[in-house]
Amino acid sequence: MLSKVLLVNCLENVIIEANFVRITQKHATDYTSLWKELLISYKQRDKWWDWEFKLQSIINKQANREGYAIEYQGETEGLMMIETQMHGSQITPSKRLVYIDGLVSAPWNREEVQSPPKLKGVGSALLMFAQNRSIELGYEGRVGLHSLPGAEDFYESRSMMDLGPDEDYECMVYFLC
Numbered sequence: 001m002l003s004k005v006l007l008v009n010c011l012e013n014v015i016i017e018a019n020f021v022r023i024t025q026k027h028a029t030d031y032t033s034l035w036k037e038l039l040i041s042y043k044q045r046d047k048w049w050d051w052e053f054k055l056q057s058i059i060n061k062q063a064n065r066e067g068y069a070i071e072y073q074g075e076t077e078g079l080m081m082i083e084t085q086m087h088g089s090q091i092t093p094s095k096r097l098v099y100i101d102g103l104v105s106a107p108w109n110r111e112e113v114q115s116p117p118k119l120k121g122v123g124s125a126l127l128m129f130a131q132n133r134s135i136e137l138g139y140e141g142r143v144g145l146h147s148l149p150g151a152e153d154f155y156e157s158r159s160m161m162d163l164g165p166d167e168d169y170e171c172m173v174y175f176l177c
Helices: 025-041 051-059 122-136 152-157
Strands: 003-009 014-022 065-072 075-083 098-105 143-147 161-166 172-176
Touching: 003 065, 003 122, 014 122, 025 051, 025 075, 051 065, 051 075, 051 098, 065 122, 075 122, 098 122, 122 143, 143 152, 152 161, 152 172
Parallel strands: 098 143
Antiparallel strands: 003 014, 014 065, 065 075, 075 098, 143 172, 161 172
C-alpha cells in the first residue's frame, strides 16, 4: 500500500479511508470481469479501454510507465496509468510533465450509472496523486492528459487548462495543469 485516501461514501453519507496501491493483475481483471459489462450497458466512453494491455507495460518493467489503483473493502474503485519520462508541456516544450494515459473510476462511482454513486472523490484522488508524482519527479506539478468526450467539465473543475482538441488524439481535448 502506498497511502490512504479519503473519499465520500455517498450511500452512508460518511467519509471513508481507501487504499492507494500500485496496480496489479487483480485490478486489470476486475476491470474486465466486473466493470466492462456495466460500462457497455451504460454506454460509457471508456468501455473499450484494455487495462489488461495497459498493465503489460508495467509487468514488462517499462521504466516510464506506472499504474495505480484505489481499493476499498477489497474492491477496485479507480485506476490510473501514467507516463513519466517522454512528454513535454505543450506550453513550455522544454519542461517535462506526467502524462495521464488513463484515469477511470468504477462504474458504480459514476452518477450517470448509479445515483447516488457509491463513492465520490476517486477521480480527484487519482489526479492529485499524478500532480504529487510530478512534483516528486521535479516537474513542478505539471500534468497533461487527453479527456474523453463528456469528462471535460471534470478536468475544468479541477483548474486544468483546456488547450482545445488535439487532432493527433482523435480530437480529444488536451488538458494541462
